[in-house]
Amino acid sequence: MARIFQRRCYTQGQYDGKFREYFYFINHEGMLFLEDSRMKNFTSAYKGIRRIFLNFFYKKLRFNETKRFEEFPYISHCGRERNYLKCDDRPIVYTQLSEDRKSLRVGQSDIFHEFQPSRLFMKESGRLYHPAPFADFALLRDKLGDQLHPRFEFDAHGFPVKFRHWNGHLVELERVRK
Structure with a gap:
């Protein structure tokens, strides 16, 4: 109930003078969503043609030590973007075993x-x-x-x-x- 009245203190794509900032959420199935997506399901998750972004996102994933948006404990610096992340359980979710x-x-x-x-x-x-x-x-x-x-x-x-x-x-x- 309290979550209904929580106010977001960010806007997707906001610019802080140096960086554009985006806010993401990873669920327990390993799907990545924009945090403010109303429907968090397979159709709204990042996948497919966005794999180049996902590869870069995961390679750059670190703990958020910026002192900004501490409710997002992880961050991925992608060029001039800061991608903040919070998760259902863990920031890395293994989704599949390789064929071998x-x-x-x-x-x-x-x-x-x-x-x-x-x-x-x-x-x-x-x-x-x-x-x-x-x-x-x-x-x-x-x-x-x-x-x-x-x-x-x-x-x-x-x-x-x-x-x-x-x-x-x-x-x-x-x-x-x-």
Whole structure:
């Protein structure tokens, strides 16, 4: 209810004298939206022909240390633009496993990071995570987690402790909740 009465203190594309500023949101499925989009669904997400932008956006993603718009904890400097970002869970969301099963795709970009099954872990929320080069770890999209689920062995508390690799051998997970 309080969110209804919140006022935005920014305007998309505003100019601060040096930079044009834009404000984005990433959901738990790895879709990137303009923050003030009313409908945040597949049709309004950045994808497809905008991959060049997405690739650049993710490569430049950092913590927001500008002291501006602190409700947006991340920023991506793209030339004369500042792209502020807040997220549903994590700023990096892995959305897909590569065909060779050796890397994970970042959002809807063309960027892939090495897949290390032994480093997967699950939080109490039931969401699955994997290390990432930025912000320590990334969220795995629910659909990707569902795809990997049959390969896990779980402890008595329901947390994954081992992962069955495609070559058949069982891998101990490094970070196991007890």
